[in-house]
Amino acid sequence: MAVDTTVSYKCPACGSPLTYDPNGKLVCAACSNEFDLEAVKKFAEAENVEGKGFDWGDYKKAFEEGSEKLQNTAVYVCKFCGAAIETDGTAAATHCPYCDNELILSDQLSGSIKPNAIVPFAISKDAAMEAVKNHFKGKRLLPNDFAESHKLSKITGVYVPFWLFDSGIDGFANINATNTRFYSDSQYNYTETQHYLVTVDGEMAFSKIPVDGSEKMDNDLMDALEPFNYSGLVDFDPAYLSGFLADRFDEDPDESLPRASDRMKNSAEQVFLGCASEFNTARIKNSAISLVDPSVKYVLLPVYLLNLSYKEKNYRFAVNGQTGKVVGELPISKVKSAIQFGSFFAAAAAVGFAIAYLITRWWL
Secondary structure (H helix, E strand, O other), rough: OOOEEEEOEEEOOOOOOEEEEEOOEEEOHHHHHHHHHHHHHHHOOOOOOOOHHHHHHHHHHHHHHHHHHHHOOOEOOOOOOOEEEEEEEEEEEEOOOOOOOOEEEEEHOOHOOOOOOEOOOHHHHHHHHHHHHHOOOOOOOOOOOOOOHHHHHOEEEEEEEEEEEEEEEEEEEEEEEEEEEEOOOOEEEEEEEEEEEEEEEEEEEEEEEEEEEOOOOHHHHHOOOOOOOOOOOOOOHHHHHHHEEEEEEOOOHHHHHHHHHHHHHHHHHHHHHOOOOOOOEEEEEEEEEEEEEEEEEEEEEEEEEEEEEEEEEEEEEEOOOOHHHHHHHHOOHHHHHHHHHHHHHHHHHHHHHHHHHHHHHHHH
């Protein structure tokens, strides 16, 4: 059964669909007019999404209520053409394949599962494609036919759900440290090593430690996209989603907290190690570090995704939609690799021959 819970934004001038542009406006592709978000809301056909925003205290109820939907598909009605659009259970914004209008699935963004904040896209699709092309430049072992321009047009802007954790840290670390000195007398050379056990304890505070809340996103890829500039966070408004895809979380904060906790604890250990910088060597023997009053915010962060298939293997790239940073695995040309290795071997052999020749000449 289809549900009529979509939000769309139409141009006040001509009635065509509007999409959010990284310049901060809603833009009409038909008449090229640009509008402020607040101005467009006055003309919006659908009511704005309501809700208090995510709170860790009530996420379980929302997650349990949505679990059946997350495991199945959902069907929505396009407000423009009346078509029934089938999506997976995590989609929060999509577009109609029949009339190509942008749809925001409001029931995925309301009530207790409404995001607290969003970082809007700051670079355009064209700028993201150019960033990918620049990422490919200078890669000597990259196959010549890998980065064809028509493939790069498949790049897609997606708002990815993230948890931002704040927490205090309280704990200690025992550090094995050494100081070494060298001296000699008329008969011997001496090495003296002094061993120390250093204990450091303290409290720290961490803010906005990000962990993606989507099972479909590769964790390493999302981690590598950092940093985001969180001064760009603004209150969530569904208008920012128009023209982009968006997902809602399908991993809850309790599942994601261990990843954030590990990052905070590792950072704390590095700070503790820094307290033993006067020693020649220092390494953590053991530590006991705990989180204090952790809290979390549910935010959407801008990511461009690109999948390129090459030699029967898929290569996924991601572009930070705020900073333009590009991450992803690149294929290696076997021919170029062999030539590179051969050139290195030939150069090494030539150097070896020259040294041997000089030694022979010296003996002669």
